[in-house]
Amino acid sequence: MLREQLIEIYNSLLERFGPQHWWPGETPIEIIIGAILTQNTSFSNVEKAIHNLKSQNLLSPEKLYNTETEKIAELIRPAGYFNIKAKRLKNLLNWLLENYQGRLENLEPVDTTQLREQLLGISGIGAETADSILLYALQRPVFVVDAYTARIATRHNLIEPPFDYFQLQSIFQNNLSEDVQLFNEYHALIVRCGKEYCRPKARCAGCPLEKLPHNIKEQSF
DNA sequence: GACCAGGCACATC
DNA sequence: GATGTGCATGGT
Secondary structure, three states: OHHHHHHHHHHHHHHHHOOOOOOOOOOHHHHHHHHHHOOOOOHHHHHHHHHHHHHOOOOOHHHHHOOOHHHHHHHOHHHOOHHHHHHHHHHHHHHHHHHHOOOHHHHOOOOHHHHHHHHHOOOOOOHHHHHHHHHHHOOOOOOOOOHHHHHHHHHOOOOOOOOOHHHHHHHHHOOOOOOHHHHHHHHHHHHHHHHHHOOOOOOOOOOOOOOOOOOOOOOOO
16 A cells, blocks of 8 residues: 555655655765765855865765864855865764774775764764765665655655654655665655755645645655 | 755753 | 754855
């Protein structure tokens, strides 16, 4: 039942928008940095910040970790919340350097559940950021949930509010096959559709999901 | 000028 | 355990 709905939504989104080729970043470490920078921030702002880091050749765990927090903050200023995000980047890099010699390859043998717990233990890494890192940088089959997902899920009656992150994530993970590429594309399509048609208070006119059952309930996290 | 954006931690009740 | 607040730039 739910599975059929989820697949129908996916197919509708894919038909309209086509493959999204996510994550919009070139390397795993760039994706990880982007995942922190995009917290409550539009990606166009994040791109400016990434560009600044790249121009200083700082997109490596060691180099960025050895950069003054104040300098990182200045470089990532366009992404907003720059002071706190500079600290969050350092927290994550510190974890990576301390436990894995700063090498993402060394994460490969680690069990996904355990890796997720470790990420959540880092100050500044919450559920969505952890899952974005797991899926998009580390190719783990974890479904990423965000504000758009919550909005679309409530509007299309996939789940009854109130619900939390884990409950919504379970809707997808328990009803779809555990497939990295599927989870990648599905979340990317949700964000694409969310940006264009499911903004807060926006009506659904023109949305590829317009003809599917929907209401105007709202919930975010 | 208000509202929003691919959140999270911390304070307070 | 639920609810409120600070963090901050840039686009619409």
